[in-house]
Amino acid sequence: MGCHAIKQERVPDDGYQIQWTFRDYAPSFPGFLAMWTSNIDGIRNALDSCVDYHQTCPGPELKASPLRLIDVMDGNFIKLEKPGSKIHVYTAPIFCWGESKIDKTTRINVEANAICVVQDCIKEWSSEAQKMMKYYHHARVTIVSIESDSAYCGCSQRRSTVVRTVYPNKMVSPDSPAGDRYWNTMSTARTIPKDHSSSSLSHHDTSDHTQLASSHFPRAEIRRHVRNICCIGAGHAGGPTAAVIAYQNPHIRVTVVDSDAARIRRYNSRHLPIFEPGLRHVVRIARDGEVAKCIAEANLVFIAVDTPTKLTGVGAGAATDMAAFESVVVEIAQHARDRIIIVEKSTVPCKTAELIGNIMAAHRPDVHLEILSNPEFLAAGTAVKDLLYPDRILIGSSTTRSGRRAAGALADVYASWVPRARIITTNIWSSELSKLVANAMLAQRISSINSISAICEATGAEIDEVTAAVGSDPRIGDKFLKAGIGFRGSCLKKDVLSLVYLAESLALREVGDYWRQVITMNENQRERFSRRVMRCLNDNLVSKKITFLGFTFKANTSDTRESPALHIIKTLLDEKPGEIAVFDPYCNPAVIRHEIEMAFRKQDAVGKDRYPVEVYSNIYEACRASNAIIITTECDELRNTRPQALPLPKCKTSEDTDPRPFARRELTEMEILALHRFLRSSPLSSEDPLQRYEEEPSCIEDCPECKLIETGPGSASGFGAEGNVDWHRIAYHMKKPKLLFDGKGVIDPEKMTALGINVESIGRQGRH
Numbered sequence: 001m002g003c004h005a006i007k008q009e010r011v012p013d014d015g016y017q018i019q020w021t022f023r024d025y026a027p028s029f030p031g032f033l034a035m036w037t038s039n040i041d042g043i044r045n046a047l048d049s050c051v052d053y054h055q056t057c058p059g060p061e062l063k064a065s066p067l068r069l070i071d072v073m074d075g076n077f078i079k080l081e082k083p084g085s086k087i088h089v090y091t092a093p094i095f096c097w098g099e100s101k102i103d104k105t106t107r108i109n110v111e112a113n114a115i116c117v118v119q120d121c122i123k124e125w126s127s128e129a130q131k132m133m134k135y136y137h138h139a140r141v142t143i144v145s146i147e148s149d150s151a152y153c154g155c156s157q158r159r160s161t162v163v164r165t166v167y168p169n170k171m172v173s174p175d176s177p178a179g180d181r182y183w184n185t186m187s188t189a190r191t192i193p194k195d196h197s198s199s200s201l202s203h204h205d206t207s208d209h210t211q212l213a214s215s216h217f218p219r220a221e222i223r224r225h226v227r228n229i230c231c232i233g234a235g236h237a238g239g240p241t242a243a244v245i246a247y248q249n250p251h252i253r254v255t256v257v258d259s260d261a262a263r264i265r266r267y268n269s270r271h272l273p274i275f276e277p278g279l280r281h282v283v284r285i286a287r288d289g290e291v292a293k294c295i296a297e298a299n300l301v302f303i304a305v306d307t308p309t310k311l312t313g314v315g316a317g318a319a320t321d322m323a324a325f326e327s328v329v330v331e332i333a334q335h336a337r338d339r340i341i342i343v344e345k346s347t348v349p350c351k352t353a354e355l356i357g358n359i360m361a362a363h364r365p366d367v368h369l370e371i372l373s374n375p376e377f378l379a380a381g382t383a384v385k386d387l388l389y390p391d392r393i394l395i396g397s398s399t400t401r402s403g404r405r406a407a408g409a410l411a412d413v414y415a416s417w418v419p420r421a422r423i424i425t426t427n428i429w430s431s432e433l434s435k436l437v438a439n440a441m442l443a444q445r446i447s448s449i450n451s452i453s454a455i456c457e458a459t460g461a462e463i464d465e466v467t468a469a470v471g472s473d474p475r476i477g478d479k480f481l482k483a484g485i486g487f488r489g490s491c492l493k494k495d496v497l498s499l500v501y502l503a504e505s506l507a508l509r510e511v512g513d514y515w516r517q518v519i520t521m522n523e524n525q526r527e528r529f530s531r532r533v534m535r536c537l538n539d540n541l542v543s544k545k546i547t548f549l550g551f552t553f554k555a556n557t558s559d560t561r562e563s564p565a566l567h568i569i570k571t572l573l574d575e576k577p578g579e580i581a582v583f584d585p586y587c588n589p590a591v592i593r594h595e596i597e598m599a600f601r602k603q604d605a606v607g608k609d610r611y612p613v614e615v616y617s618n619i620y621e622a623c624r625a626s627n628a629i630i631i632t633t634e635c636d637e638l639r640n641t642r643p644q645a646l647p648l649p650k651c652k653t654s655e656d657t658d659p660r661p662f663a664r665r666e667l668t669e670m671e672i673l674a675l676h677r678f679l680r681s682s683p684l685s686s687e688d689p690l691q692r693y694e695e696e697p698s699c700i701e702d703c704p705e706c707k708l709i710e711t712g713p714g715s716a717s718g719f720g721a722e723g724n725v726d727w728h729r730i731a732y733h734m735k736k737p738k739l740l741f742d743g744k745g746v747i748d749p750e751k752m753t754a755l756g757i758n759v760e761s762i763g764r765q766g767r768h
């Protein structure tokens, strides 16, 4: 087996601890990893059960320390240790009974033992083999696998009867919490019967069964293991998050549920409800299901429903509307199984965990639960990338042992693809607050630079030059310093307001005022921009056509919440323009039309809509005969210079680079994804070059989504060969004086002058 080599190479003689992942030593045995993982899950389950239910489980006083140990309890790692004084209790190596095919290890086999003992060193083997019984005798827990098909399979093989927990006089299965099934195990623990019919996990005899100090048991180290996740809320945050978790954890069942049946139907179709680059390729594992059933089956539930700003009632305009969140908690309370872990994925006010705790206590005082805060930091348009390569994963928990164990269980889920060093654990209030603070500080930077853009416009300083000069100081940095028409979208504003409300409700008025100013500055920036548009058009829009390029709140997303364009359109409509034209490369025209209808629905006596807003699916049609174009989304396709390549996160494989050869034979999901991306980008390859995706469901006849789509999101027609718009063509068909208002800093004004287009940019002095 592969582990021989590892053992020989790496076991140090000085007692120094080494670690390696399962994957490192799995490759020599096909299917080994999956089997190992699944059975280890069973073992962990039984240990969990023991930790949680068997308050009187015995703990031996160790009389002797074994020479070497395998620790399978620490998440992704098996530790091979030479025990020193710090090790007092341990879980004995996995043991297999059965027809061994390895001569030297008859009846002492399987991965762990094979690592423990150098199999082909006769001296070591004969000395270690004699000590094995002593090791098992002194172990706090011994995991045995009996009736194996072959010595290779042993504990690596999943069995339907799973693992049982055994200690003197009692046998407890994970599903009998009280430990009420008796079995004579006095001798079993020491002399494992060859004919026993299941894998078992054995607690050893002790002379004083009642003094069973739980401190003897490494409870804090033993984690719950998540096998069934239910994510409630299949929106912009919940959908991609659940899909990536499922993608990276094939052994976990991930189910996404939502009260919006149409949303789920679209996730299960070819037409995803949201546009996010890369989402189609990871979403294949997400499934829908009946809410109650999914909650009841899950051992971890993410709450990822919307938490917008309250519009009416107490705290209207600042406080968070927790209606959806609270109703989900009640639903969880009704159906949750015992030992459920409830995770706040939605962005919520600080102290929300208390609310969950109170609701759960009122409805289900019998249920033991843990509440975690695990805010999501993904940004729209880069959701999948942010999820695959997060800067950090934040997990807040209660500081009790059980709270930390729950946090550890969630950390294990992320550790499938996120380096442990990036998983930060804090107390639950810190985690809840950190999310609000992160968004508030991002918003604050945008408002700060926008306030400076006003000074630039009045003085002749240029905002891009100021930003570059200031941002090159590493203490300041250049991120989130792009001046524009202000931040929009569903998150920044509402989270700053939530922070304001929190400060005010804590009677910290000055703190609230400070953060509220970030919002005031943001509104002011948009109004200043609208005034500038009007001024340049002589405060008269009658019979004029104004074209908006961009309706979503930022590039690469179909999310139109808090659309910057919509706000400016509202202002301009008061001036009775001839036509307002709208085009967006990422958003379905039907969706834009619907949003506009909702915002402006006014009909005359014969039922004809009176607002002159037209939505186009072709950019050139939208711009034809326009008096002025307004850019409200920072789409790269609109640039008149070549788009700057975004720097790829470190250690990542770029799409056009072949990631092969791989360092290891067992590929991680990330490596497979990189290979997939590369193969997909090759002109000869198919959509699913590795043939590992489930077949995309075909559409029903008369599929409503197919009918809706005129141009698929992200596939706007008419862009040039490089994907960029042809500004020559647009300029040719515009009406003089051919004005372009760049609200997002994507246009090089000098180049536009050559085309006869006058550009008015944020943070630059205008021509008018």
Ligand SMILES: NC(=O)c1ccc[n+]([C@@H]2O[C@H](COP(=O)([O-])OP(=O)(O)OC[C@H]3O[C@@H](n4cnc5c(N)ncnc54)[C@H](O)[C@@H]3O)[C@@H](O)[C@H]2O)c1
Pocket (backbone or CB within 6 Å): 232, 233, 234, 235, 236, 237, 238, 239, 257, 258, 259, 260, 263, 304, 305, 306, 307, 324, 325, 327, 328, 345, 346, 347, 348, 376, 377, 378, 379, 380, 490, 491
């Ligand atoms: N959008 C983002 O980029 C982003 C990023 C990080 C965090 N967040 C946070 O995540 C949360 C969700 O945001 P979103 O953008 O995904 O919202 P969203 O509106 O896109 O999705 C919310 C989903 O929850 C569903 N829902 C509402 N009530 C429900 C109920 N009782 N039962 C089942 N489903 C229900 C809705 O139907 C909807 O599909 C918010 O708190 C937000 O602040 C969002």
Ligand SMILES: O=c1ccn([C@@H]2O[C@H](COP(=O)(O)OP(=O)(O)O[C@H]3O[C@H](CO)[C@@H](O)[C@H](O)[C@H]3O)[C@@H](O)[C@H]2O)c(=O)[nH]1
Pocket (backbone or CB within 6 Å): 347, 376, 377, 378, 379, 380, 381, 439, 442, 446, 479, 480, 481, 482, 483, 484, 485, 486, 487, 488, 489, 490, 491, 492, 495, 553, 554, 634
């Ligand atoms: O330098 C900048 C950066 C952004 N924006 C604007 O700010 C808004 C928000 O952009 P961004 O923060 O990139 O997108 P969101 O999807 O709103 O993401 C924010 O909100 C999410 C939800 O809470 C968090 O998870 C993310 O970390 C946080 O960046 C958009 O209108 C951008 O045009 C600027 O004007 N200038």
